[in-house]
Amino acid sequence: ILNVEQSPQSLHVQEGDSTNFTCSFPSSNFYALHWYRWETAKSPEALFVMTLNGDEKKKGRISATLNTKEGYSYLYIKGSQPEDSATYLCASLRDKVIFGPGTSLSVIP
Amino acid sequence: DGGITQSPKYLFRKEGQNVTLSCEQNLNHDAMYWYRQDPGQGLRLIYYSQIVNDFQKGDIAEGYSVSREKKESFPLTVTSAQKNPTAFYLCASGNQPQHFGDGTRLSIL
Numbered sequence: 001i002l003n004v005e006q007s008p009q010s011l012h013v014q015e016g017d018s019t020n021f022t023c024s025f026p027s028s029n030f031y032a033l034h035w036y037r038w039e040t041a042k043s044p045e046a047l048f049v050m051t052l053n054g055d056e057k058k059k060g061r062i063s064a065t066l067n068t069k070e071g072y073s074y075l076y077i078k079g080s081q082p083e084d085s086a087t088y089l090c091a092s093l094r095d096k097v098i099f100g101p102g103t104s105l106s107v108i109p
Numbered sequence: 110d111g112g113i114t115q116s117p118k119y120l121f122r123k124e125g126q127n128v129t130l131s132c133e134q135n136l137n138h139d140a141m142y143w144y145r146q147d148p149g150q151g152l153r154l155i156y157y158s159q160i161v162n163d164f165q166k167g168d169i170a171e172g173y174s175v176s177r178e179k180k181e182s183f184p185l186t187v188t189s190a191q192k193n194p195t196a197f198y199l200c201a202s203g204n205q206p207q208h209f210g211d212g213t214r215l216s217i218l
Contacts, residue, residue, distance in 0.1 A: 032205060034205075034206045034207070036206070036207075043199065043209035043210060043211055043212065044152075044199075044207075044209050045209075046206035046207065046208075049205055049206050089151065089152070091206075091207070093204055093205065096142075096154070096157050096159070096165070096167075096204075097142065097157075097201075097204060097207055098154070099144075099151055099152045099154075100151065101150070101151035102151045
């Protein structure tokens with residue numbers, strides 16, 4: 001993998017459902033992996049900064065895991081709420097920050 | 110409060126005109142970045158600077174220019190050579206993680 005890729009591109013879930021999405025990144029020269037939440041009409045805000053293989057981070061109902069050897073990270077949202085609706089970006093830090101295209105999440109009440 | 114300030118919030122460009130977008134940060138970050146977002150797309154890197162008096166081209170630098178004479182400031186000039194400048198422009202600082210301004214929306218008159 002040469003670029004940062006995210007899947008799926010978009011996701012619609014019912015309120016209360018749990019969901020997850022994937023970020024794939026180049027595993028060579030890895031330094032850090034970031035997750036951001038980008039709500040409409042706001043600026044992206046950092047959720048997690050992950051650096052170690054096997055790292056797991058949690059913030060409320062949102063958690064993330066990291067596998068640096070195979071170059072992927074998962075973001076999980078437990079019991080999705082309408083306020084979780086946003087675009088979730090991952091970014092790989094090597095010599096510069098490289099963003100993936102994002103996963104757009106819509107939580108239907 | 111520490112943060113990033115982008116100005117103006119909205120900007121209009123006439124044909125053949127250069128316009129400059131301002132980005133100022135008081136977070137004492139060495140790194141600063143400029144991104145462009147088009148409808149339905151993710152963040153694309155225009156230019157970045159890891160230290161004062163040095164900057165590098167990103168993925169879509171053509172038609173843009175920057176300067177980094179001060180640590181706090183990283184202005185972006187959209188030149189007349191940029192044929193499709195209408196977009197939302199985001200400035201960010203820092204690498205671990207990034208902190209974003211509120212953006213400038215540029216339109217063509």
